[in-house]
Amino acid sequence: MSAGNTIRPLPVLKGEQLRASRPEAHVWLSASAGTGKTQVLAARVFRLLLRGVEPAAILCLTFTKAGAAEMAARVNRQLAAWVRMADTDLGADLIALGERPTPALVARARTLFAKVLDAPGGGLRIQTIHGFCQSLLAAFPIEAGLVPGFRPIEPREEALLRRQALSDLLIEAEREGRHAPVETIGRLSLRLGEQGAEQFLAECSRAGVALEALPAGIAPFIRRALDLPAGDIEAAVAAGCAALDDDAIGRIGAANRAWGTATGGGFADTIARWLTADEGARVAMLADLMNVVRTGKGDPRKASAKLIAAEPDYEALAAQLGEECAELLSLRVRAAYADLLGAALEVGRDYARGYEAAKRRAGAVDFDDLIGAAVALLQQEGIGEWIRYKLDQVTEHVLVDEAQDTNVAQWTIIRALVDEYFVGRGVYAPSVRTLFTVGDLKQAIFGFQGTDPLFFQAAERYFADKAQEVAGDELMPEDERGLPFDRLSLTDSFRSTAPVLEFVDAAIDTVGAAGLGAADAIPPHASRVAGPGEVALWPVIAAGAGEAEDAGEEGWIDDAVRDNAARIAKTVRRWLDDGLILESKGRALRPEDVMILVKRRGELAQLLVARLYAEGVPVAGVDRLRLS
Known part of the structure; x- marks a missing residue:
C-alpha cells in the first residue's frame, strides 16, 4: 500500500469507551464534546459486523445528513482498508476494538466491505431520523394520508413556500375586504419583529391540529382562559374604579396631609382630586392614585412613623389600595395581550390551512410532516402493529447519535422500533438485539426541534426501567432474560x-x-x-455605548454589533502582527488557524467578513468550512 493511501490504525478503546462498544448490552452513553463518541459509535458497528450481524439489521440514526454521510464514510473507509491490510496491522485494529484477532476473525474482517456493499440499499443504514421516516412513509403513503410520490422539501424551499402562503393569505384578505389579518400581522411584526412574526406563524403551522381544536372565536376563548372580562375592557376598569373604597382612600389622603411634607401634600392633593372626579377622570387618574402607595417599580412605599401615627391602619389600607389599583391597571395590559394573541392565533390558523394547501398542491412534505406522519402511522390501529412487526423482523440493532436533540415525537418512533428488544430474548436466543444511545445532556439546552433535557432524561428512565423489568423476571429462563442496560459516561x-x-x-x-x-x-x-489553553471573556458591548460615528450604509445595524465586529477583526490583526506563537505547532499564528463561530448567520457574520477584509486579514467567508 502506498504511503498516500495508508490508513491510520484504529485508536485503542479504553475504559468506558471499550464497555460502550460492547454489543452484548444496551448502552446509554453520555459523551461530552471531543471525547471520541463518534469513534465509539463506529467501533460498535465494527464489532456487530464482526459478530456476523447482517448489515441490513443495523440502523444508525443521526441528527444531520452531514453526520450520517461522515459516519458512513468512516465505516466504509475502514472496512475497505481491512481488505488490503497486512495481517499484523489488521490484528492490531481488532485488538484496539477489544476483539481477539483469531485467524477466523481476521478472515471475516476482510469480507465485511463486500458484505456491506451487497447489503440491500448498497450499504449500512445510516440515516437521519427524517430520512428513516421518509423511507417508511414512501412504503405506506396511502395509509399515512400522504400523496403517493410525495417529496420532502429542503429548508430553503420550505421558506419560499411559507412566504408564498403568507403572501396568498394577505392578498386574499385584502381582496375580500378583511383588514383584520393584515392589521394583526402588522401588530405582530411591531411586537416581535419581522422574523419573530414569521417564526410565530411557522409555529402555528406546526400546531395546526391543536389550532383546529380551538373554538371558532379564539379571542373570546383566550380572554376566558386568562380570567378576563368580556366586552369593553375600559368599562370593566371604570366599574372597578367605582368599586374602590372612597372612605379608605380618604383616610390615606388625610394621613398624607398630616404628614406635613411636600411629598405628603402632593399625595393628599392627588387623592382629593380623585375623590371629586367623575367616572372618566377616575379612570384616567388610576395610575396617579397607585403612585400614592407604590413606587414607579411597583413596590409598596415605606410608611413613615408620622403616617402610621396619623392613621394606625395606614400600611394595611395602602397595601389593599395598591393591590386593587395594580389589578385594574393590569386588566388593560392583559386584555391587550389576550386580544393580540387571540387575533394572532386566528390568523395563524388561517395561515396553517394555507400552508398545508400549498404543500398539497406541490405534493411536498416538510420535516415536521415526516415525523408527525410516521408517528401517526406507527400508532394507527391495525396497520401500525403490522408495520412495527415488519420493522422488527429486519432491524436488530439501533444506534442513536446526538440523542439529546431527539424530541418527544422522535422518541415515539424510536420506541416503536426497539420496544420489542426489552421483552426478553425468547426466540431470538442466543442472538441479541440492542439499543445504543449516545448524547450529551448539556447540549440539550439548545432546544433543537422542540427538544428539552427532560425528554432526554425521560427516555433514559423509560428504557432503563424496561430493561430492569425483564432482567428481574424470575419466571423467565435466565438465558432468555433481557440484556443489561449500561449507563456509561465519557468525560476525557x-x-x-x-x-x-x-x-x-x-x-x-x-x-x-x-x-x-x-x-x-x-x-x-x-x-x-497536552499544552496550554485559555478562555478570555471580553467585556460586553451595550447598545448605544459605542463611539458616535456616521455609520453610512450600515446605519440600520445596531452599533453594538458594528463595534463587536470591529473589535474581533482588530484583535485577529494584532495577533498576526505580533507573531503570536502557537506552542502546539511550534510556529507563529496564520490566518487559517483562526475560526470565528457565531450563534447564527446574521448581521455579525456578514460584518465580520467585511471588517477582516478591511484589516487586510485573509478570510474564507461565511459557510466555507464544515464542522464535523
Whole structure:
C-alpha cells in the first residue's frame, strides 16, 4: 500500500469507551464534546459486523445528513482498508476494538466491505431520523394520508413556500375586504419583529391540529382562559374604579396631609382630586392614585412613623389600595395581550390551512410532516402493529447519535422500533438485539426541534426501567432474560486542553446541574491533550455605548454589533502582527488557524467578513468550512 493511501490504525478503546462498544448490552452513553463518541459509535458497528450481524439489521440514526454521510464514510473507509491490510496491522485494529484477532476473525474482517456493499440499499443504514421516516412513509403513503410520490422539501424551499402562503393569505384578505389579518400581522411584526412574526406563524403551522381544536372565536376563548372580562375592557376598569373604597382612600389622603411634607401634600392633593372626579377622570387618574402607595417599580412605599401615627391602619389600607389599583391597571395590559394573541392565533390558523394547501398542491412534505406522519402511522390501529412487526423482523440493532436533540415525537418512533428488544430474548436466543444511545445532556439546552433535557432524561428512565423489568423476571429462563442496560459516561476530552475544561467545569458549578436540566451532578471533565489553553471573556458591548460615528450604509445595524465586529477583526490583526506563537505547532499564528463561530448567520457574520477584509486579514467567508 502506498504511503498516500495508508490508513491510520484504529485508536485503542479504553475504559468506558471499550464497555460502550460492547454489543452484548444496551448502552446509554453520555459523551461530552471531543471525547471520541463518534469513534465509539463506529467501533460498535465494527464489532456487530464482526459478530456476523447482517448489515441490513443495523440502523444508525443521526441528527444531520452531514453526520450520517461522515459516519458512513468512516465505516466504509475502514472496512475497505481491512481488505488490503497486512495481517499484523489488521490484528492490531481488532485488538484496539477489544476483539481477539483469531485467524477466523481476521478472515471475516476482510469480507465485511463486500458484505456491506451487497447489503440491500448498497450499504449500512445510516440515516437521519427524517430520512428513516421518509423511507417508511414512501412504503405506506396511502395509509399515512400522504400523496403517493410525495417529496420532502429542503429548508430553503420550505421558506419560499411559507412566504408564498403568507403572501396568498394577505392578498386574499385584502381582496375580500378583511383588514383584520393584515392589521394583526402588522401588530405582530411591531411586537416581535419581522422574523419573530414569521417564526410565530411557522409555529402555528406546526400546531395546526391543536389550532383546529380551538373554538371558532379564539379571542373570546383566550380572554376566558386568562380570567378576563368580556366586552369593553375600559368599562370593566371604570366599574372597578367605582368599586374602590372612597372612605379608605380618604383616610390615606388625610394621613398624607398630616404628614406635613411636600411629598405628603402632593399625595393628599392627588387623592382629593380623585375623590371629586367623575367616572372618566377616575379612570384616567388610576395610575396617579397607585403612585400614592407604590413606587414607579411597583413596590409598596415605606410608611413613615408620622403616617402610621396619623392613621394606625395606614400600611394595611395602602397595601389593599395598591393591590386593587395594580389589578385594574393590569386588566388593560392583559386584555391587550389576550386580544393580540387571540387575533394572532386566528390568523395563524388561517395561515396553517394555507400552508398545508400549498404543500398539497406541490405534493411536498416538510420535516415536521415526516415525523408527525410516521408517528401517526406507527400508532394507527391495525396497520401500525403490522408495520412495527415488519420493522422488527429486519432491524436488530439501533444506534442513536446526538440523542439529546431527539424530541418527544422522535422518541415515539424510536420506541416503536426497539420496544420489542426489552421483552426478553425468547426466540431470538442466543442472538441479541440492542439499543445504543449516545448524547450529551448539556447540549440539550439548545432546544433543537422542540427538544428539552427532560425528554432526554425521560427516555433514559423509560428504557432503563424496561430493561430492569425483564432482567428481574424470575419466571423467565435466565438465558432468555433481557440484556443489561449500561449507563456509561465519557468525560476525557481529546480536543480541549485542561485550562479550557477547567473553565467549563467552573461555569457548570456556577450554573448548577439543575440549571442545565440535570437531575444528578455533572462529572468533571479531564483532558487528554497536552499544552496550554485559555478562555478570555471580553467585556460586553451595550447598545448605544459605542463611539458616535456616521455609520453610512450600515446605519440600520445596531452599533453594538458594528463595534463587536470591529473589535474581533482588530484583535485577529494584532495577533498576526505580533507573531503570536502557537506552542502546539511550534510556529507563529496564520490566518487559517483562526475560526470565528457565531450563534447564527446574521448581521455579525456578514460584518465580520467585511471588517477582516478591511484589516487586510485573509478570510474564507461565511459557510466555507464544515464542522464535523
